[in-house]
Amino acid sequence: MKVVHYEDVELEPVYAEGAEGSQIRWLIAQKDGAPNFAMRMFEIAPGGHTPYHQHDWEHELYCLAGKGVLVTEKGETAFGENDVMFVDPNMMHNFKNTGTDTLKFLCMIPHEKPVVKKTVNPFADETANNC
Amino acid sequence: MKVVHYEDVELEPVYAEGAEGSQIRWLIAQKDGAPNFAMRMFEIAPGGHTPYHQHDWEHELYCLAGKGVLVTEKGETAFGENDVMFVDPNMMHNFKNTGTDTLKFLCMIPHEKPVVKKTVNPFADETANNC
Numbered sequence: 001m002k003v004v005h006y007e008d009v010e011l012e013p014v015y016a017e018g019a020e021g022s023q024i025r026w027l028i029a030q031k032d033g034a035p036n037f038a039m040r041m042f043e044i045a046p047g048g049h050t051p052y053h054q055h056d057w058e059h060e061l062y063c064l065a066g067k068g069v070l071v072t073e074k075g076e077t078a079f080g081e082n083d084v085m086f087v088d089p090n091m092m093h094n095f096k097n098t099g100t101d102t103l104k105f106l107c108m109i110p111h112e113k114p115v116v117k118k119t120v121n122p123f124a125d126e127t128a129n130n131c
Numbered sequence: 132m133k134v135v136h137y138e139d140v141e142l143e144p145v146y147a148e149g150a151e152g153s154q155i156r157w158l159i160a161q162k163d164g165a166p167n168f169a170m171r172m173f174e175i176a177p178g179g180h181t182p183y184h185q186h187d188w189e190h191e192l193y194c195l196a197g198k199g200v201l202v203t204e205k206g207e208t209a210f211g212e213n214d215v216m217f218v219d220p221n222m223m224h225n226f227k228n229t230g231t232d233t234l235k236f237l238c239m240i241p242h243e244k245p246v247v248k249k250t251v252n253p254f255a256d257e258t259a260n261n262c
Contacts, residue, residue, distance in 0.1 A: 002217040003215070028191050035241075082136055084134070
């Protein structure tokens with residue numbers, strides 16, 4: 001279990017080739033015990049963008065703030081606050097900030113490799129105080 | 132690919148036993164071709180709550196508006212706008228609106244059954260106009 005404000009999760013640069021003005025927070029990841037997929041937040045500066053690329057996993061996205069375009073081989077689709085986006089596996093894509101404020105969106109992806117479920121030791125739990 | 136404002140996705144009652152004042156929007160689901168997990172938005176009226184229950188899949192959540200508590204066997208944890216939550220598989224839990232406005236949060240879950248990838252017919256695509 002985890003409850004945290006997004007600003008308390010580290011904001012890291014996106015070093016991927018083709019990215020500009022892009023930062024990421026890994027809000028929920030394998031290290032949290034998430035067995036199937038991860039939740040990240042991207043923060044893109046005005047004029048910035050993620051890499052134009054493709055991969056064999058999908059994106060599920062929710063825009064929290066700002067204005068941008070989703071670029072695919074079919075062109076540009078504008079989006080903004082409270083828009084939901086789904087990008088199919090293997091689709092060329094990137095996200096550009098077309099506004100004057102920071103563009104923020106959640107981006108969920110499946111784990112590349114499944115998490116091996118850890119054994120839980122009840123004596124390591126704070127509620128197990130009898131030993 | 133899908134780009135849609137969340138308000139353009141149908142808001143449906145949550146009929147599950149133990150739910151009160153709870154509605155759901157299935158923002159991204161298997162019908163959209165999502166292969167691994169679904170994105171839903173819950174809207175809980177003041178005083179309302181989801182069922183107190185457990186299941187063998189996890190929740191990954193992001194609070195968009197309002198105030199609430201996450202109830203587990205360990206007690207109540209308050210949360211609000213822009214808080215991130217992870218609920219482990221098999222953990223007893225529910226979400227209560229403790230504020231005066233509608234509580235809105237995203238809740239992602241893995242599909243219960245994997246999606247069988249459909250064969251894509253290129254002649255059904257709008258860019259394939261040569262036949």
